[in-house]
Every structure is written in C-alpha cells, then in structure tokens.
Amino acid sequence: MTGQSPRPKGRRPGDSGTKEQILDAARDLFADVGFERATIRAIATKASVDPALVHHYFGTKDELLVAALQLPVDPAVLFAGIGTEEGNGRGAGETVVRRVLALWDDTDTRAPLLALLRTAVSHERAAAALGELFANTLLAQMATLADRDDASLRAALVGSHIGGLVLGRYVLRLPPLAGAAPDDIAGMVGPVLDHYLSGDLARPAL
Amino acid sequence: MTGQSPRPKGRRPGDSGTKEQILDAARDLFADVGFERATIRAIATKASVDPALVHHYFGTKDELLVAALQLPVDPAVLFAGIGTEEGNGRGAGETVVRRVLALWDDTDTRAPLLALLRTAVSHERAAAALGELFANTLLAQMATLADRDDASLRAALVGSHIGGLVLGRYVLRLPPLAGAAPDDIAGMVGPVLDHYLSGDLARPAL
Numbered sequence: 001m002t003g004q005s006p007r008p009k010g011r012r013p014g015d016s017g018t019k020e021q022i023l024d025a026a027r028d029l030f031a032d033v034g035f036e037r038a039t040i041r042a043i044a045t046k047a048s049v050d051p052a053l054v055h056h057y058f059g060t061k062d063e064l065l066v067a068a069l070q071l072p073v074d075p076a077v078l079f080a081g082i083g084t085e086e087g088n089g090r091g092a093g094e095t096v097v098r099r100v101l102a103l104w105d106d107t108d109t110r111a112p113l114l115a116l117l118r119t120a121v122s123h124e125r126a127a128a129a130l131g132e133l134f135a136n137t138l139l140a141q142m143a144t145l146a147d148r149d150d151a152s153l154r155a156a157l158v159g160s161h162i163g164g165l166v167l168g169r170y171v172l173r174l175p176p177l178a179g180a181a182p183d184d185i186a187g188m189v190g191p192v193l194d195h196y197l198s199g200d201l202a203r204p205a206l
Numbered sequence: 207m208t209g210q211s212p213r214p215k216g217r218r219p220g221d222s223g224t225k226e227q228i229l230d231a232a233r234d235l236f237a238d239v240g241f242e243r244a245t246i247r248a249i250a251t252k253a254s255v256d257p258a259l260v261h262h263y264f265g266t267k268d269e270l271l272v273a274a275l276q277l278p279v280d281p282a283v284l285f286a287g288i289g290t291e292e293g294n295g296r297g298a299g300e301t302v303v304r305r306v307l308a309l310w311d312d313t314d315t316r317a318p319l320l321a322l323l324r325t326a327v328s329h330e331r332a333a334a335a336l337g338e339l340f341a342n343t344l345l346a347q348m349a350t351l352a353d354r355d356d357a358s359l360r361a362a363l364v365g366s367h368i369g370g371l372v373l374g375r376y377v378l379r380l381p382p383l384a385g386a387a388p389d390d391i392a393g394m395v396g397p398v399l400d401h402y403l404s405g406d407l408a409r410p411a412l
Contacts, residue, residue, distance in 0.1 A: 128378045131374070160373060161367050161371075168337070187407075196398075
C-alpha cells in the first residue's frame with residue numbers, strides 16, 4: 001500500500017495532484033477516526049505516498065489539519081502571545097475574544113469560517129479534530145494552565161464559550177450580540193474566560 | 207387571500223391538513239422574516255385561513271413556533287421556576303444548566319434536538335426566531351432581569367454560552383466536556399450564567 005516516491009524531493013509535474021491526494025486522505029481520516037488516531041503514517045498509507053512526503057508538504061499534523069480543513073487562519077497565529085505581556089496588559093480572555101471577533105468581523109475571513117462552522121455540525125469527527133487542535137494550541141500558550149490536571153477541561157470551557165458566542169453573533173445573529181461593539185463583548189466575556197482559564201472552578205468568586 | 211372558514215369550530219375531516227398548512231406557512235415566514243415580523247395574521251394569510259383558526263389550533267405565537275420547529279420541549283417548561291425558590295435553592299444558572307443537560311442526556315430527546323441544531327446553522331432566520339423565543343422565555347422567568355436595560359444582552363450571553371456548551375459536549379464531543387458529570391458542569395458553568403444574569407458586567411468580580 002505504501003508507495004515510496006522513486007523521485008528526488010522538489011517541484012515536479014505531479015506535485016499538486018499528490019498534495020490533493022494527501023489532503024483528501026487527511027480529511028477522510030480526520031472525519032473517520034478523529035484527530036488523535038489519524039496518524040501521519042495512516043494518512044500517508046491511505047494516500048499511497050511515503051510519510052516523509054506528507055511532512056515535506058505539510059509539516060506537522062496540526063498544519064496538515066489546518067490545510068485539510070482550509071482554515072482561513074492558523075490557530076497558532078490566533079493564540080500567539082496570549083497570556084503574556086504581548087497581550088497588551090489585558091487579560092488573556094479579553095485578547096482571545098478580540099482576536100476571534102476581528103476574524104469574524106472581517107468580511108474576507110467570515111465566509112470561509114461560516115462554511116467551516118456549517119461543516120462542523122454535520123461532520124462531527126472532523127469538527128472534534130478541529131476542537132482538539134484549538135484547545136491544544138490555546139493550552140500551549142497559557143502559562144497559567146501548565147501542569148494543571150484540569151487544563152483540557154478549562155480549554156474546553158473556553159472553546160465552547162467562544163463557539164457559542166460565534167454562533168449567537170454571526171450565525172443566529174441575536175440582536176443584542178450581533179449589534180454590540182467588539183470592545184464591549186470582549187469586556188464582558190473576557191473576564192469569564194480568564195476565570196475558566198485560571199480561576200477557582202469549584203468555588204467561583206462571582 | 208384570507209379565507210374565512212365557513213364552518214363552525216371543532217373537529218372536522220380537514221383538520222390535520224389545515225394544521226399542516228398553518229405549520230408550513232409558519233416555518234416559511236419564521237425563516238423568511240424572523241420571529242418578530244412573522245405575525246399570526248401574516249401566517250394565517252399565507253396559509254389561507256382565518257387568524258382565529260391559528261390561535262384555536264396553536265395558541266400563542268410562541269406555542270406555534272414550538273410546534274412549527276417540532277421542539278421536543280417547550281422552553282416555558284424548561285425555564286419554569288428558574289430564579290425562584292423552586293430552583294431548589296441553587297442559583298438560577300446552575301438550574302438552567304442541569305435542565306438543559308438532562309434534556310440532551312436523555313436519548314429520547316437528544317436526536318430531535320441534534321436535528322434541530324443542524325437545521326439551525328443552515329436556516330439562520332428560523333434559528334434566530336428560536337433564539338428570541340428562548341431569550342424571551344428566560345427573561346420572563348428572571349425577576350433579577352426585570353426592568354433592566356441590558357436584559358436582552360444578558361439573556362443572549364446566557365443563551366450563547368449554553369449553545370456553545372451543547373455544541374462542545376454533544377456535537378463535537380470534546381472529551382473533557384463529553385465525559386464530565388452533569389453536576390460538575392452545572393457547578394462550573396452555573397455561577398458564570400448567574401454572573402451574566404445579575405452580576406456587574408462592566409466590572410466583574412472574577
């Protein structure tokens with residue numbers, strides 16, 4: 001099943017066809033078995049190419065998922081510097097909300113994101129893979145989460161709240177959310193995300 | 207366009223056909239112009255029946271929407287007693303989360319709810335109508351929200367957070383949310399909903 005490429009690396013006539021083959025295989029496997037179980041090796045086997053070629057074209061599995069799902073933004077960029085001084089002194093939660101809203105408020109990125117959200121609710125495994133990628137990327141940026149047993153639960157709470165916000169503002173267009181200024185939403189939701197990221201979940205000081 | 211029924215009220219052979227006609231018209235109008243603008247009169251006109259017949263069969267416009275979208279539960283029942291002593295002394299937010307999770311954890315109601323959620327992201331106006339119905343019902347039960355200028359914004363924040371939670375736990379099945387006990391989730395998310403319902407949004411004590 002695994003076909004070693006007989007030719008040296010580099011550009012060649014079949015490149016774009018091979019890339020598409022790998023992306024198709026990746027989409028299928030992410031959808032069928034989820035992100036964790038869809039290994040680069042399994043994707044390469046399904047695409048009938050060498051695993052090294054997958055890495056050569058797409059880098060890490062995270063990057064392959066971003067390409068396979070045609071994400072208009074890399075989560076690594078979205079969450080860069082969250083929870084550090086680069087967050088402009090604001091709480092990490094507020095910065096995350098501002099960046100997410102800016103992406104969705106931009107007409108260039110909104111359409112592909114909407115398409116992705118629609119796909120997500122009908123292709124659950126692929127969507128879950130995406131959720132894992134976002135959560136892992138967020139976790140990697142949050143020093144406050146390092147070494148906490150409940151880090152993935154905290155990331156899931158943050159992610160689900162952001163998902164609901166996007167659903168309410170951009171899909172359902174609930175008037176109070178759709179009409180609110182991004183700054184106001186970030187000011188209200190950001191502190192809640194900070195609470196989920198680093199507060200006492202069992203005994204919230206709300 | 208408006209056809210007065212020439213016959214007296216009560217059961218008659220054409221009943222189920224007429225009901226379906228009204229439900230079809232309601233679904234179309236909720237989807238086309240949203241909940242507020244889809245009046246009982248407009249729905250009756252579209253279905254070629256008398257408005258009184260719509261009220262006779264379906265009661266209020268809220269109840270008509272519940273029937274038209276085939277909701278497995280009436281939001282009025284879901285939110286009954288929220289924010290009062292009947293909430294068992296818990297915060298309103300925690301009670302709302304418990305009830306929503308109980309509905310989704312019940313295999314009888316989960317399938318129709320999932321179908322509804324999938325419809326929601328592809329039929330935005332109908333979904334928005336549903337969002338308004340939930341928000342209005344919740345608002346009507348919350349004494350803490352009475353007479354507040356920002357009541358609809360607060361309800362939208364609560365609704366979007368609950369929507370995101372459902373998305374993460376039941377659609378994307380993010381492991382930490384999908385595997386958590388309902389009590390634990392209610393304990394973590396409930397206080398946040400209470401904060402959105404009655405806390406100081408501009409200056410959260412988080």
